[in-house]
Amino acid sequence: MVITKKRIRSLGSYTKGIAEGQPVVVSVRVPDIDGTTTTRIGFTSDLSPGETVLPKAVGSTTEFNAEGKEIPLKDKPKETHYRQQEWTWKEFRGRYDTEEKSKIVDIPYLRYPRKFIKPPAVELTVATNTDGEKLIISGVIEFSPKNDEKLIHIINLFLGKV
DSSP: OOOOSSOOSOOGGGGTTOOTTOEEOOEEEGGGSOHHHHHHTTOOTTOOTTOEEOOOOOSHHHHHHHHOEEEEOTTSOOEEEEEEEEEEEEEEOSTTOEEEEEEEEEEEEEEOOEEEEOOOOOOEEEEEOTTSOEEEEOOOEEOSGGGHHHHHHHHHHHHTTO
16 A cells, blocks of 8 residues: 555554454655665665665654654653753953853753653665565564554654655
8 A cells, every 4th residue: 555645643544454463564665765865864875685774863753763752741740850051151360361261060940750762663674576676664563453553653654755
């Protein structure tokens, strides 16, 4: 099935005809992708079959895939958190003379506690089909309700112009 949207939120009509428990592989033909996109996410320019990469963080979906994300827990009280910043100033050193000084300071602020969600770390691989055409594919995933979120993430990874 070909999905032309930029992003999907549910599998709904995209999975009609796929039986539960059936293995699924998400793929895209290499000619359908811009050549600079493949090198930007980490593939080499020749795209040799078998080449596997964890896509670089170039958009929100690939950033979550590589680094995970934090969700603020707004039902809990705020906590003190610190960020570092460099402070620079000019110090008086006598008549007509100043010296520039700087130091790193910790600046406290209040924020909600965060919950870290681990990255899915979906890797993409270059493969060929029976016609010898190059494809970029995901790993095999079993189609079942427990894998819905992961399958949506993989599809969005491809729709983000992988």
